[in-house]
Amino acid sequence: MTPEELWNLIQSDPQAKTFADAGNDRDCAVRCSEIAPKIRQPVPAAMLRKTLAIRGRWGGLQRVANNYESPDPPYQQARTLIDMITAGDAIDVDEPAVAEGAPILVQHDLLDASDLQVMSALADSPQIITAEQVGAARQEAIHGVT
Numbered sequence: 293m294t295p296e297e298l299w300n301l302i303q304s305d306p307q308a309k310t311f312a313d314a315g316n317d318r319d320c321a322v323r324c325s326e327i328a329p330k331i332r333q334p335v336p337a338a339m340l341r342k343t344l345a346i347r348g349r350w351g352g353l354q355r356v357a358n359n360y361e362s363p364d365p366p367y368q369q370a371r372t373l374i375d376m377i378t379a380g381d382a383i384d385v386d387e388p389a390v391a392e393g394a395p396i397l398v399q400h401d402l403l404d405a406s407d408l409q410v411m412s413a414l415a416d417s418p419q420i421i422t423a424e425q426v427g428a429a430r431q432e433a434i435h436g437v438t
Contacts, residue, residue: 293328293419295429301328302429312430317423324426330416334382341377343410352402366400369393385415 293301302308302320305327311320344350356362357374372393376383383390394411397403 293421293425295425295432298324298421298425298429299433302426312426317426317430320426321421321423324421325418328419328421331419332384332386332415333417334384335411335414336382337377337380339414340383340385340411343414344377344407347407347410349403349407353397356400356402365396366402369396370402373397385411 301324302312305323308320308323308327311317311323341350344353353370353374356366357370359367362370372389376390385391394403394408398405398408
């Protein structure tokens, strides 16, 4: 987040603005960390696998992905998701291989809309704003310097 974006965030929230106006950068930073838009991050494969297993989806996806005689779709979409997860790398749930395959997996009852919501939420990480960033945003807003 740029200093200008942070200053705009502070100005948009009465509580953050009150802290900033009082020079309370620490509490302003805490508040800004609470209200700042989430950052999309890749999801650890183990977390995604565990989530799908808990939700009762992992077995069905594996069954389709491991049956080479399964119709396509959903074979390819299930195989891609299983391969990505078992590779162990963090997975960008917004990348086309996942995002475009997900509706097909829903259409074939391998996932449902709530599964997709949970998978998407796993990719949301809070932005951590520091008191130093708040101070720098104030300086830029007041003096035009960082």
